[in-house]
Amino acid sequence: MYIPSYISLHKSGKLKMLAESLWQHMEKCDLCPRNCGANRLIGEKGTCGADTSLRIASFGPHFGEERELVGKGIGEFS
Ligand code: SF4
Numbered sequence: 557m558y559i560p561s562y563i564s565l566h567k568s569g570k571l572k573m574l575a576e577s578l579w580q581h582m583e584k585c586d587l588c589p590r591n592c593g594a595n596r597l598i599g600e601k602g603t604c605g606a607d608t609s610l611r612i613a614s615f616g617p618h619f620g621e622e623r624e625l626v627g628k629g630i631g632e633f634s
Contacts, residue, residue: 560624582608 565571581587582596594602601607619626 558624560626 562571565574578587579597585592585594585596585602588604590603592603594600596602596606596608599607
């Protein structure tokens, strides 16, 4: 049975490690090509205006992509 790579990453704990690595990048932010170096972890705003808070534009199940991207549904995370 094929298991999408994000499921394997989640179950192995590597997805969490990658997320923590991204947070570390916000201490001297280089998350985009502007590389402005803002310390977003203490509330500084970067050139883009972003600070520590994350804004999510939208979320929801979306199964309109290839099976390799969406798996079989939400139940695979539980
Ligand atoms: S512009 Fe924003 S995303 Fe880009 S490096 Fe600066 S704070 Fe990070």
